[in-house]
Amino acid sequence: MVLERDILPYLQWLLGSDSSVGALRQFLLVMLGVGLLALLGGYLIAAARHGLLRGGDVVFHTVTSAFRDLFQISPRRVWALSVLAVKEAWRRRVIVVLGVFFIILLFASWFLKTDSQNPGRLYISFVLTATTYLVLGIALLLSAFSLPNDFKAKTIYTVVTKPVRAGEIILGRIIGFTIIGTGMLIVMAVSSYIFVDRSLDHTHRVEESSLKRPAAGTDQQGYLGRTSLDAFHRHDVDLSTERDGIALSNHSHTHSIEAVGNSQRVLGAEGVMQARVPHWGKLRFLDRQGVEQARGINVGSEWSYRGYIAGNTQSSAIWTFDRVNEVISPESEGLPIGLTVRVFRTHKGTIGKNIQSGIQIRNPETGVQSQLDFFEALDGKVFNYDVPRKLISTGDAEIDLFEDLISSSGQVEISVHCLERGQYLGFAQADCFLRLPDASPVTNFFKVYASIWVQMVIVTSIGVAISALVSGPVSMLFTVSFILLGFFKETFVEIAQGPEYGGGPVESLYRLITQMNMTVELDPSVGASAMQGIDRVLQTFMWSIAQVLPDFAAFSTVVFAASGFDVPTDKVLQDLTVCMAYVVGLAVIGYFMLRTREVAR
Amino acid sequence: MSEEIVVQTRALSKVYRDFWGRQKVRALKALDLEVRRGEVFGLLGPNGSGKTTTIKLILGLLFPTEGEALVFGKSASDVSKNERLGYLPEESYLYRFLNAEETLDFYARLFEMSPEVRAERVDALIKQVGLDKARKRQLQEYSKGMTRRIGLAQALINDPDLILLDEPTSGLDPIGTREMKDMILRLKDEGKTVVMCSHLLADVQDVCDRIAILHQGELKELDRVDKLLTVADVTQIRARGLSDECQNEIRDVISRHSGELMEMDNPTTTLEELFLSIVRDSEARPGRRAKTSTAEAESKEG
Numbered sequence: 001m002v003l004e005r006d007i008l009p010y011l012q013w014l015l016g017s018d019s020s021v022g023a024l025r026q027f028l029l030v031m032l033g034v035g036l037l038a039l040l041g042g043y044l045i046a047a048a049r050h051g052l053l054r055g056g057d058v059v060f061h062t063v064t065s066a067f068r069d070l071f072q073i074s075p076r077r078v079w080a081l082s083v084l085a086v087k088e089a090w091r092r093r094v095i096v097v098l099g100v101f102f103i104i105l106l107f108a109s110w111f112l113k114t115d116s117q118n119p120g121r122l123y124i125s126f127v128l129t130a131t132t133y134l135v136l137g138i139a140l141l142l143s144a145f146s147l148p149n150d151f152k153a154k155t156i157y158t159v160v161t162k163p164v165r166a167g168e169i170i171l172g173r174i175i176g177f178t179i180i181g182t183g184m185l186i187v188m189a190v191s192s193y194i195f196v197d198r199s200l201d202h203t204h205r206v207e208e209s210s211l212k213r214p215a216a217g218t219d220q221q222g223y224l225g226r227t228s229l230d231a232f233h234r235h236d237v238d239l240s241t242e243r244d245g246i247a248l249s250n251h252s253h254t255h256s257i258e259a260v261g262n263s264q265r266v267l268g269a270e271g272v273m274q275a276r277v278p279h280w281g282k283l284r285f286l287d288r289q290g291v292e293q294a295r296g297i298n299v300g301s302e303w304s305y306r307g308y309i310a311g312n313t314q315s316s317a318i319w320t321f322d323r324v325n326e327v328i329s330p331e332s333e334g335l336p337i338g339l340t341v342r343v344f345r346t347h348k349g350t351i352g353k354n355i356q357s358g359i360q361i362r363n364p365e366t367g368v369q370s371q372l373d374f375f376e377a378l379d380g381k382v383f384n385y386d387v388p389r390k391l392i393s394t395g396d397a398e399i400d401l402f403e404d405l406i407s408s409s410g411q412v413e414i415s416v417h418c419l420e421r422g423q424y425l426g427f428a429q430a431d432c433f434l435r436l437p438d439a440s441p442v443t444n445f446f447k448v449y450a451s452i453w454v455q456m457v458i459v460t461s462i463g464v465a466i467s468a469l470v471s472g473p474v475s476m477l478f479t480v481s482f483i484l485l486g487f488f489k490e491t492f493v494e495i496a497q498g499p500e501y502g503g504g505p506v507e508s509l510y511r512l513i514t515q516m517n518m519t520v521e522l523d524p525s526v527g528a529s530a531m532q533g534i535d536r537v538l539q540t541f542m543w544s545i546a547q548v549l550p551d552f553a554a555f556s557t558v559v560f561a562a563s564g565f566d567v568p569t570d571k572v573l574q575d576l577t578v579c580m581a582y583v584v585g586l587a588v589i590g591y592f593m594l595r596t597r598e599v600a601r
Numbered sequence: 602m603s604e605e606i607v608v609q610t611r612a613l614s615k616v617y618r619d620f621w622g623r624q625k626v627r628a629l630k631a632l633d634l635e636v637r638r639g640e641v642f643g644l645l646g647p648n649g650s651g652k653t654t655t656i657k658l659i660l661g662l663l664f665p666t667e668g669e670a671l672v673f674g675k676s677a678s679d680v681s682k683n684e685r686l687g688y689l690p691e692e693s694y695l696y697r698f699l700n701a702e703e704t705l706d707f708y709a710r711l712f713e714m715s716p717e718v719r720a721e722r723v724d725a726l727i728k729q730v731g732l733d734k735a736r737k738r739q740l741q742e743y744s745k746g747m748t749r750r751i752g753l754a755q756a757l758i759n760d761p762d763l764i765l766l767d768e769p770t771s772g773l774d775p776i777g778t779r780e781m782k783d784m785i786l787r788l789k790d791e792g793k794t795v796v797m798c799s800h801l802l803a804d805v806q807d808v809c810d811r812i813a814i815l816h817q818g819e820l821k822e823l824d825r826v827d828k829l830l831t832v833a834d835v836t837q838i839r840a841r842g843l844s845d846e847c848q849n850e851i852r853d854v855i856s857r858h859s860g861e862l863m864e865m866d867n868p869t870t871t872l873e874e875l876f877l878s879i880v881r882d883s884e885a886r887p888g889r890r891a892k893t894s895t896a897e898a899e900s901k902e903g
Contacts, residue, residue, distance in 0.1 A: 048622065069680070080710035084696070091698040154694035158755060161660050161688040162711040163680050600662035601617075 001340070001563035003430035004305060005554065006280075010570045014577065023574070027581050030547050034585070038592065039063070062596060069165045069591075077164055081172020082179065089142055089180040097138045101188055104130055105195045112199075118252045119231075120272040121562045123199055124445075127192035128558040132452050135185055136483065139456045142177045143463025144479050148472035151599070160599050166468075170590035173464045174457075174583060181456045189449045193442065200272045202231040204247065206257065206264045211239070227255075227266060239264065252564075274564035275444035276338060276382075278433030281321035281414070290314035299344045299424055306342055306426035311355070311418035317427040318415040320364060325410040327436055330402045335361075335387035336435035337414060342426035343379040349423060354378050356419040361387055365407035369394055372417065377425055382564075384435065439566040447567040451557040454579040458550050459483060461583050465590035469597060485545075486552035496542035504535025550582060607763050607794045608636035608659055612668035615654050615818075628654040629818045631668065636796055638762075641789050643809035643826075644798035650815040652798035653691065656767050659796070660688055672763065684712070687761035691768045693752025697741035701732050701751050704740060705758055712759045726754040746777045753784065764788060766797040770804045775873055776880060782808050803873075806830070839868065 008020070016022020039059065047055030108126060116122045147169075150156040159169065204227035211225035223239040227247050235247035237257060243264055247255035253271045257264045285296040288310055296307020296317065309315040328335060343355050354376035362369035370391040375383065393399045406412045414432060418425040462482050467475035485492055495505065502508050502518035510531060511518055522528040555575055560567045615629040629651040636642045644652045657663045659670045661677040670677040673685060695704055705723040714722065727736050730750040740748060749772065756764055769785070770778040785795055785808045799805050805812060806826060814822040822829065843851075848865060855862045 065678075072681075074713060076713050077711055080707060084699075084707055087703070088696070088698060154690065154692070155696055157662060157690050157694050158688070158708070158752075159711070160662065161683055161686065162708060162759075163683040164711055165680055598663050600657045 001430060001559060001565050002305060002428070003280075006429070007568050007571050007574075010573045010577075013570070013574050023577065023581075027585075031585060033544075034548065034589075038589075042592075042596070062592070066591065066595070069167055069595075073165055073167055073171070077168045078171045078175065081159075081164070081169060082176035085146065085173050085176020086179050088146065089177060094138060094142065094180060094184070097134055098184060098187055101130070101134055102191065105191060108195070109199055116251075119200055120196075120252055120274075120564070123196045124273065125558060125562040127196055128448055128452070128561065131185070131188045131192060131449070132455065132556070132558070135181060135188070135452060135456050136459050138184070139177065139181050139459040140463055140476060140479050140483070142180070143173070143460045144467050144476035145472040146173055146177070147464065147467040147594075148470075148475065156599055165591075166594040167587065167591040169594060170464055170468060170587050174461050174587065177460045177464070178457050181460065182453060185449055185453055185456070189446055193445055196273065200253075201268050203268055204228045204230045204235065204255065204266045206237055206239075206266060208263070211237075271564075273441035273445070273561075275439040275441045275561075275566040276433075276564055277436040277439050277566045278338060278430070279321065279324075279327045279436055280430060280433050281319035283317060283319050283427065283429040283432070285309065286314060286316045286318065288313040288315050296427065297424065299426070306428045306431075308344055308424040308426045309416070309418050311423040311425070312421035316415045316417045317425070317432075318362075318413055319429075319432045320411060320413050321434055323410045324406050324412050324434065325402070328434065332389075332402075333386075334389050335401055335412075337385045337387060338433050338435045339383045339385060339416065340381070340427075340431040341377040341379065341383060341416075342431075343377055344424040344426060346422045346424070349420060355423050355425065357425060358417045358419055359385060360415045360417070361391065361401070361405050362413040362415065363405045363407050364411050364413050365409070366404075368399060368404050369413075370399065370405065374419070377418075444561055444566050447572055448557045448561045450572055451555050451567070451575055454575045455550075455552055455555050457579050458552075458555075458582045461586040461590075465586040465593065468590045468593040482549070483552060486550045489546065489549050489551045489553065492542065492549065493546045496539050496546050498535075498539055503532065504539050506531045506534050506538065548585075550578070605638050606635050607638050607673060608634075608642075608796060609671045610634050610655070610659070610668065611671075613655070613658055613665055613670055614667040615651075615658060615663060616666040627818055629658070632815075632818075632820055634813055634820065634823060636794060638794050639789065639792050640810040641785060641795045641797070641808050643805040643812035644796065644815060645800070645802065645805055645812050646798075646815035647800060649817075651818040652800075652815055653767055654818075655815070656765055656796070656798055660686075660765065684759070685762040687756035687759065687764040689752050689756040689764070689766045689769060691771065693748045695740050695748065695752060695755065698739060700739050701727055701736045701754075704751060705754055708755045708758045714759075722758060722760075726757060730754045745772045746774065749773060749777065749781075753781070761793070763794045763796070766795065768799055768801075769797055770799065770801055775877065778804065779873070779877060835863065 012020070014023050016025060042062070043055060043059045045055075046058040049055065050058055105127070108130075112119075112122055112126060147156075150159075160166075207226055207228055211223045214222070214224055222241050222245065223237075223243070225237045225239070227235045227237055231251075233251045235250045235255065237245060237247050239245035239257060243257075243259040243262075245257045247257060247266060249271070253269045255269060256267045258267065259265075285293045285307055286309075287293050287297070295304070296309055297315070298304060299308050307317070309317050324335075337359075339359070341355075341357070345355075349355070356374060357377040358372035358374050360369055360372050370387075371394055373385075375385065377383070387401060389401050391399050391401060391405070393404070399405065416425065416427065416432070459479060463475060463479045466478045469475075470478070498504060502511060503522075507522070508518075510516070522531075555578075557567045557571065557575075610632050613629060613632040614627075616624050617626040617628055619625050632651075632655060644655060646652050654663065658665055659672060659677055661679075661682075664678070672682045675682040696707075699707065702723060705726055706719060709719040709722055727733055730753060732747060732750055732754075735743065735747060740751065743751065749769075753769075756766070766785070770781050773781060782804060785797065788795055789808075789810075795808075797805070797809070809826050811823070811825050812829065813820055852862055852865070
């Protein structure tokens with residue numbers, strides 16, 4: 001699973017540390033900045049309309065009445081307005097969206113490849129992505145058009161002439177549409193889970209004719225064979241002498257086999273939906289000479305998420321794990337590890353054979369390390385490796401995992417080596433983890449829906465806030481722009497910070513039109529200075545916008561469920577906190593937009 | 602501001618501007634008026650005279666360009682003044698997807714009424730405006746008159762001290778108009794203050810105590826209705842059962858005192874009174890058909 005950003009513990013994320021500002025402080029700074037800008041902008045507009053002194057008076061009264069209104073907000077009125085929003089959405093047949101969703105589910109299996117190597121990932125990605133788009137779409141339409149329709153139909157007159165604060169109208173709409181969206185999400189979540197579960201559930205028969213005793217000279221007892229070909233795949237089976245056993249992993253799942261009389265029954269698929277709970281460490285690399293580096297070898301990919309280690313050299317990837325004795329019980333049989341390997345071949349190697357690799361465990365305090373244990377690296381697969389309790393050290397002594405290899409402070413190092421010359425193995429920090437007991441895939445599935453809910457609430461808040469001032473189509477366009485920029489926030493920030501080559505937006509446009517190479521410096525001229533000056537202004541503006549843009553790509557936890565990983569609770573809490581921050585901020589913005597406009601214009 | 606003055610405007614002006622701040626229309630020019638507690642105050646004027654603009658400025662739906670409007674001593678932009686205020690807009694802008702009960706319940710909730718008081722008030726108002734049989738129907742199925750009635754009900758949901766009515770009789774049939782006027786007079790008897798704006802002169806004359814006449818945004822006249830309409834130098838006498846001799850004697854008396862007899866004939870009733878009496882009669886005796894003038898002449902000959 002790709003995890004480009006570390007997930008910090010919740011309190012550290014919220015309050016900050018030596019290395020990070022803290023989300024709370026960042027939120028307060030942004031609100032202060034936006035507030036000051038709004039005050040300045042409001043004063044300029046008021047001064048233009050009413051004159052300098054009266055303009056200041058207007059701004060002062062607007063701000064003081066805002067504080068007064070804040071303390072006079074009535075939960076009962078907010079609830080009444082929320083119920084109105086729910087009724088409005090319901091009687092405008094928002095339920096049709098569920099119909100569309102069910103139709104999609106009904107016909108999805110016609111188009112989804114069941115012969116995929118990882119059908120669980122495919123189906124889960126599909127339902128979660130479809131849900132996300134539908135829910136965000138309906139949140140956009142409801143929120144962007146509701147208030148403008150009220151203004152157009154003038155029904156807002158009969159509301160604002162009651163003792164209703166502008167903030168109550170905004171909050172009521174946000175809460176009401178959130179309730180409707182939540183109800184729809186729950187229905188979508190339940191039906192999606194049933195769809196995925198039923199679609200992926202299948203079984204096989206054990207082919208009696210394929211059952212054979214293991215080769216002579218091995219310790220294995222029982223039988224080896226294979227299952228029938230069903231759902232575009234079959235499994236190798238490993239049975240005991242009692243004829244029960246397991247259908248080995250294929251297409252990312254297994255089956256248990258139970259003995260029934262003289263034959264066997266293959267049970268339903270297991271592990272199609274997983275929720276691995278990883279405990280991540282910190283990654284560093286050793287280069288070919290064994291010198292420590294922060295990043296691995298770049299094999300030419302523009303995306304530098306993974307660093308590579310060269311085969312048959314001193315190059316290795318080393319993860320250091322903390323608090324191991326807290327997360328794994330010292331009474332455990334061993335240390336379960338999950339390892340995702342990417343392979344870069346510079347030559348074909350031996351056809352049909354995977355890359356020879358080795359894994360080693362080390363105590364960072366004492367330096368004691370185990371002998372290299374060999375495994376075959378398969379590109380893109382999660383390799384489950386159980387470090388046994390008893391190992392042999394590099395000095396040929398028997399060592400205990402917990403007593404000798406895990407330090408007194410609870411740290412352990414795991415290093416991976418590539419053993420084949422000319423081949424490379426690629427790793428990112430999240431590619432190696434300690435496997436804690438799996439979480440419930442059902443709970444995990446619904447945790448992903450919590451992240452979709454967060455996105456829905458933010459879109460609703462944006463739509464309601466901006467629609468307090470502008471018409472329906474304009475607020476829809478604005479909200480769509482916000483969403484798109486949010487999904488591409490990383491690229492947006494890169495442009496705002498100034499790329500290494502090619503300059504800012506205006507300079508890039510100039511280079512495009514003149515077909516100029518982006519690494520060539522512009523000749524000094526008035527025009528070049530003007531372009532760069534405009535770019536600086538634009539980039540400052542873009543950087544300011546980027547501070548308030550919600551990072552929709554980061555909110556999405558679909559990749560967790562699709563890859564079979566548990567969504568960390570810290571991530572869920574962080575997303576919910578960010579959601580609340582956006583609701584508060586946008587409700588304040590919406591309040592001022594509604595308060596300062598003439599309802600009857 | 603005295604307890605007696607419910608609404609006060611001081612040099613209230615409104616200029617509509619375009620997006621660029623250029624002046625488009627001067628809707629109201631330095632309006633000064635006061636509305637006292639317990640009176641029915643009329644705002645009269647032709648279309649575009651500033652009546653509705655005045656109402657909207659008082660309600661805080663528009664911001665004044667200059668001057669101020671005070672309601673119960675509070676600024677028009679103060680939301681808390683709406684606790685004691687009811688407003689019937691020109692077209693009863695209500696949520697068409699709600700039914701009558703839901704509509705009144707929603708507005709009652711905005712006044713934070715307890716559930717028991719809310720239920721009682723909603724029920725009483727629905728019956729009062731005669732919509733009991735249609736309470737469960739969505740407003741999109743209502744006729745114009747029914748919509749107006751539910752609009753009035755929402756304006757009275759909080760038993761307000763001040764009610765603002767914008768063209769209250771617009772679009773109503775004569776029965777509806779009469780009922781609306783009766784309602785206004787009833788509110789006055791209860792001690793409420795009513796401000797209504799209309800361009801239908803007869804309606805204003807029937808119910809208002811004081812009127813302000815606006816034209817092109819300026820106040821042209823402000824006084825009591827009876828004072829404004831009294832023709833001081835003409836005396837009107839209405840009498841029943843006068844013989845021809847008596848009428849001639851009256852003519853002589855007027856002539857002896859150098860007076861000018863302007864008119865002495867049988868007065869006419871109003872079309873409204875005639876219409877209402879026919880409808881009342883029809884409801885009391887259904888199936889009875891009116892005699893045409895031809896039929897009446899034939900029966901006389903017979």
